[in-house]
Amino acid sequence: MGTWSGQPFGNDAAADWAWELDGAEGWDIVLEALEAVLDEDPASVDADAATVVIAAAEVVAHQRGRATQSDSYTESVSAFVDRVPAPPAEIASVALRALDIATVPDGELAELWADAGEDEWAEANQRIREALSLPPLVAPAPAAPRKRTGWGWGKGKRES
Numbered sequence: 001m002g003t004w005s006g007q008p009f010g011n012d013a014a015a016d017w018a019w020e021l022d023g024a025e026g027w028d029i030v031l032e033a034l035e036a037v038l039d040e041d042p043a044s045v046d047a048d049a050a051t052v053v054i055a056a057a058e059v060v061a062h063q064r065g066r067a068t069q070s071d072s073y074t075e076s077v078s079a080f081v082d083r084v085p086a087p088p089a090e091i092a093s094v095a096l097r098a099l100d101i102a103t104v105p106d107g108e109l110a111e112l113w114a115d116a117g118e119d120e121w122a123e124a125n126q127r128i129r130e131a132l133s134l135p136p137l138v139a140p141a142p143a144a145p146r147k148r149t150g151w152g153w154g155k156g157k158r159e160s
Contacts, residue, residue: 006113006121008055009055017052021059022076030056030060034095036053038094043104043107045102049102054125056098057096058077059081061131064136066132068127069124095132099128
């Protein structure tokens with residue numbers, strides 16, 4: 001795994017996954033990444049899967065107006081959040097559960113960071129955890145406009 005920082009998108013697996021956001025039309029890609037580890041033994045989650053979970057959790061933080069990383073590596077994230085409708089209401093709690101699994105101390109990714117003797121990764125994950133635990137800073141997306149049909153907007157006759 002190529003890693004250049006402890007930030008959510010500071011590694012090859014997360015950066016590659018972020019490119020997939022460009023073609024995504026909804027939150028399924030994020031939910032799939034998060035849910036992939038929910039039924040796993042935390043100690044058995046491989047490092048690449050864990051990094052994608054962390055990145056997906058950061059996407060949720062971005063949507064809530066609480067991004068912890070905003071740089072050239074998150075341009076796809078910002079474009080995604082601006083383009084797609086609001087996510088399911090429970091996405092923050094799913095992201096928190098998945099983040100807890102992906103970052104357990106005896107997990108493969110945590111052990112790699114411990115071997116490197118770096119605190120940046122744990123600190124970055126804590127910032128994401130805090131961002132997901134706080135209320136959103138952005139207002140919920142407005143409801144889609146009601147579809148108007150026929151004359152008189154569905155009444156079957158033209159109104160004067």
